[in-house]
Amino acid sequence: MTFEMLSKPAKTDDPMRGLAPAPVRVAQIVAVSGSQAIAMLDGDVPKGDQFGERRIEMGALMKIRTPDCFVVGVVSAISCPIPESEAEPQNQVMIELNLAGEIPVGEHSQKPAFNRGLSSLPSVGDSVYRTSRHDLELVYSQPGAATIDVGTLYLNSGVSARLLMDDLFGKHFIVVGTTGCGKSSAVCCILQSALKEHRSAHVVVLDIHNEYSTAFDGMAELIDPSNLHLPYWLMNFDELTVALATDDEYRDAEVEILGEAVLASKKRYAAAQSRRLRDPGVAIGITVDTPIPFRLSDITAFIDERLGRLEKTQAVIPLRRLKGRIEMLVGDPRYGFMFANMVVEDTMTEILGRLFRVPIDNKPVTVINLAAVPAEILDIVISVVSRLAFDLGVWSEGAIPTLLVCEEAHRYAPAAIDDRFMPTRNALARIAKEGRKYGISLALVTQRPSELDPTILSQCSTVIAMRLATERDQLVIRANTNEGAIDLLDFLPLLGEREAIILGQGVIMPMRIKFRDIGSAKCKTSAYRSFSSAWKEPQIDSDMLGEVVRSWRRARKA
Secondary structure, three states, X not given: OOOHHHHOOOOOOOOOOOOOOOOOEEEEEEEXXXXXEEEEEOOOOOOOOOOOOXXXXXXXXXXXXXXXXXXXXXXXXXXXXXXXXXXXXXXXXEEEEEEEEEEEOHHHOOOOOOXXXXXXXXXXXXXXXXOOHHHXXXXXXXXXXXXEEEEEEOOOOOOEEEEEHHHHHHOOEEEEOOOOOOHHHHHHHHHHHHXXXXXXXXXXXXXXXXXXXXXXXXXXXXXXXXXXXXXXXXXXXXXXXXXXXXXXXXXXXXXXXXXXXXXXXXXXXXXXXXXXXXXXXXXXXOOOOOOOOOOHHHHHHHHHHHHHHOOOOOOHHHHHHHHHHHHHHHHOHHHHHHHOOOOOOOOHHHXXXXXXXXXXXXXXXXXXXXXXXXXXXXXXXXXXXXXXXXXXXXXXXXXXXXXXXEOOHHHXXXXXXXXXXXXXXXXXXXXXHXXXXXXXXXXXXXXXXXXXXXXXXXXXXXXXXXXXXXHHHHHHHHHOOOOOOHHHXXXXXXXXXXXXXXXXXXXXXXXXXXXXXXXOOOOOOOOOOOHHHHOOOOOOOHHHHHHHHHHHHHOOOO
């Protein structure tokens, strides 16, 4: 079978149905330089034909006939060196091609297959042809590899856009785009497509805007502050210091006191457990980072004991402030999921099982709604979940491959240096650099890639770029993309809703696609409130406003 045979009409009772065009030469190579080639079009620029082919335009896929193969290239520029005029009509239209791969033919291939890279380059005089739907299917499919269908190609809406599942999920990916372009819908589409055939997945979604709660048709464990249990003792010491210590001249003293108090409290709890279980190993090797329970009452008792030994000098200020911070967190209902004054029990196994779906119990996804989590502790919650995911991967030796989806990633892993974000950024950076060894992967979603930590961004092997209007954000994506078809990124400001350019290891080759429409009921959008409809009729009365105020004061949604 030759490559040309893929374009022959399919056998059918209807002589017109399924008919595919024969290969049509449209240009001739006139220059080759490295991975680029220039061709001159034959006659006028093709306008398409009865088979629905697009005219030759930016991003189009072309094939160049060489003695051993068809070289596949992407149109990166179109120009007319001498503009046409009535007096002197010109037909010298030039196209520039970024060479992407090849399809061996004839004696060199028993079965057509697309390969990235080139074994032989085109030369001057080689013919350039349009690609048909069959050609596109051959180029963008990968027989034998696990792929997921997420939409259609921009080049031909009849050809499925498929992503390489293992490379996409196993090597981190990022979805970027301005507000309203469909980032959340794209993530939902990717996850839903993967879950169709992979019901034993482990996916954790950090849902900042409560957009994913209805996206998975009962396949998700829904967690929000009302049913979240993430006790303070699961924090490591860095996270505890961010939560409890102030950021002024007394910080060092507070951190020192907190370290001593936490270690003493953990040893006290471990010793009690050791006596109860008659297992002396429980209390061995305890550090401030060991994830075992301890009581906040023991911390305050430690502080009180120190206060009782000190005179009224400046030395008591760090102790009092630390105790006051603990009492404030315990008494604030907004922090109840983490600091509630409850009986301390070792529930680490149950907490990990619920967060990371062990057992799966027909719910492979955990959606953690963080919309109502106080901003001053949001990054700590994300840090704890991210670090637990990594540590679970390490101690299970990769037995639980987990995808961590981070919405609005630039908010809690920013490029700007800020000590308040260090634990969260460190947790995500550790996953980005080492997570793939332990089956822990990141899916970052952001509208401002320029504000995301560059170390974390650089580890994303696949970029799903949706509409980006800001030049600074476009430059960051370009700088982190090593692709011959990087010219496709010129389209970023022009992409429509649900359209994306995908580059990197998660695709066979760079492509422009349109994600499948999953429906508004599947994934809530972050679209703005409609003023034109809301202002026509009264939407709220005094009774409703009173209920809003009561809920506001209870720090709880009605």
